[in-house]
Amino acid sequence: MARLPYVIPEKAPPPVQETFAQLATPLNVFKMMAHAETNFRPLVRLGSSILAQQKLSAKLRELAVLRVTSLSGCRYEWVQHVSIALLMGATRLQVDAIEKSDIHAECFDAVERRVLDFATEVVRDGRCSPRTFSSLREHLSPREIVELLVAIGYYLMVGRLVETLEVEVEAPSEQVANQARKWRPT
Numbered sequence: 001m002a003r004l005p006y007v008i009p010e011k012a013p014p015p016v017q018e019t020f021a022q023l024a025t026p027l028n029v030f031k032m033m034a035h036a037e038t039n040f041r042p043l044v045r046l047g048s049s050i051l052a053q054q055k056l057s058a059k060l061r062e063l064a065v066l067r068v069t070s071l072s073g074c075r076y077e078w079v080q081h082v083s084i085a086l087l088m089g090a091t092r093l094q095v096d097a098i099e100k101s102d103i104h105a106e107c108f109d110a111v112e113r114r115v116l117d118f119a120t121e122v123v124r125d126g127r128c129s130p131r132t133f134s135s136l137r138e139h140l141s142p143r144e145i146v147e148l149l150v151a152i153g154y155y156l157m158v159g160r161l162v163e164t165l166e167v168e169v170e171a172p173s174e175q176v177a178n179q180a181r182k183w184r185p186t
Contacts, residue, residue: 003165006031013037019044028167029076029158050154051084056140056147058088063112064119064148065155066090066098071123074159076169083172111139115148122152 006028009020016034019041020026034040062085069077082095097105103116114136121128
């Protein structure tokens with residue numbers, strides 16, 4: 001049971017109701033975020049922009065998100081993002097390797113390994129080593145690197161919220177997964 005009650009969308013203040021109306025599905029994480037009324041809309045917008053508008057490859061983003069959730073012990077975000085990662089081109093072998101912390105497994109190519117190393121160092125150390133940064137810089141543009149950092153930071157924050165408040169894990173949202181399918185670059 002969650003440590004705080006979930007916001008009931010229909011009983012929320014009008015700006016919060018408007019934000020809920022724009023969501024594919026009112027997941028528990030959103031029902032908890034909505035307590036921060038003035039932050040709710042910007043948080044949802046940021047999450048949506050990460051999923052829909054970044055230049056960074058959706059597959060690389062989702063591999064990094066899974067690494068972040070694995071390292072931070074956030075089962076909620078892990079459950080929600082496995083299906084998105086698979087839709088974005090990650091393989092079951094890659095998902096399983098991240099779950100086992102085998103981020104140098106042969107199922108990852110060199111760029112994917114660099115992204116996973118980068119995510120690992122940022123989560124564990126709050127920054128990455130010069131060597132890791134230089135290696136990543138060979139493959140990603142400045143925009144993609146900053147977008148990767150924004151995604152890492154966002155999912156760390158969301159993970160802390162859901163873990164601290166013991167937000168209950170629901171089944172992955174089919175609607176969110178369907179939206180993710182549309183976001184896949186062609």
